[in-house]
Amino acid sequence: DVKVTQSSRYLVKRTGEKVFLECVQDMDHENMFWYRQDPGLGLRLIYFSYDVKMKEKGDIPEGYSVSREKKERFSLILESASTNQTSMYLCASSFGGLHSPLHFGNGTRLTVT
Amino acid sequence: TQLLEQSPQFLSIQEGENLTVYCNSSSVFSSLQWYRQEPGEGPVLLVTVVTGGEVKKLKRLTFQFGDARKDSSLHITAAQTGDTGLYLCAGALLENAGNMLTFGGGTRLMVKP
Numbered sequence: 001d002v003k004v005t006q007s008s009r010y011l012v013k014r015t016g017e018k019v020f021l022e023c024v025q026d027m028d029h030e031n032m033f034w035y036r037q038d039p040g041l042g043l044r045l046i047y048f049s050y051d052v053k054m055k056e057k058g059d060i061p062e063g064y065s066v067s068r069e070k071k072e073r074f075s076l077i078l079e080s081a082s083t084n085q086t087s088m089y090l091c092a093s094s095f096g097g098l099h100s101p102l103h104f105g106n107g108t109r110l111t112v113t
Numbered sequence: 114t115q116l117l118e119q120s121p122q123f124l125s126i127q128e129g130e131n132l133t134v135y136c137n138s139s140s141v142f143s144s145l146q147w148y149r150q151e152p153g154e155g156p157v158l159l160v161t162v163v164t165g166g167e168v169k170k171l172k173r174l175t176f177q178f179g180d181a182r183k184d185s186s187l188h189i190t191a192a193q194t195g196d197t198g199l200y201l202c203a204g205a206l207l208e209n210a211g212n213m214l215t216f217g218g219g220t221r222l223m224v225k226p
Contacts, residue, residue: 004155027159035216039114040122040218041218042115042117042201042216042217042219043156043203043216044216045199045213045214050214058213065191068139087218090155090156092155099143099144099146099161099163099185099205100204101146101158101161102146102148102153102156102158104156104157105155106154106155107153107154107155
């Protein structure tokens with residue numbers, strides 16, 4: 001089974017702090033994604049990556065950046081956390097073929113105070 | 114307005130009842146996926162539908178893709194308490210060459226014993 005591991009289940013940070021969310025997958029998947037999940041809004045794509053050192057903006061990239069130095073690891077960075085970034089963050093990976101499913105981690109609930 | 118509109122947003126029913134969840138759009142999708150998410154976990158794929166008019170069954174769950182590939186439905190027969198969760202539809206837009214999915218807002222289902 002594919003395993004997508006997010007380093008933290010819960011995080012509490014202060015406004016203005018730099019925040020790193022880490023994600024590792026163990027199935028050699030090409031594609032990795034970061035979503036945020038808010039009630040009633042479903043999942044919104046922040047950034048995705050098709051390959052090492054490659055990144056593409058999703059629907060809501062403002063205030064975020066990403067890093068993919070190794071194929072198995074995809075990091076989400078909040079340069080200066082703000083209260084409106086309080087949310088559930090979900091990492092996912094897929095092998096990249098047509099109609100391939102997303103495999104999600106269990107999420108990181110971030111609270112910015 | 115979301116690209117994929119799910120309805121209803123919330124549904125609370127008694128065990129044994131039937132229900133249908135809808136996922137609608139004005140856009141055409143090359144495929145549509147349904148996921149279920151339980152508390153504290155990431156979404157897990159239930160099914161992928163690809164062909165217009167396609168019907169897929171997964172035990173008591175029946176998934177249908179609209180003829181024009183703009184909408185989908187999920188029907189659950191004789192709901193059980195284990196069906197409780199958040200149901201998400203996600204579509205791959207026809208014009209997107211990549212593997213980007215657009216998610217609906219979700220339907221939160223509560224099945225009471």
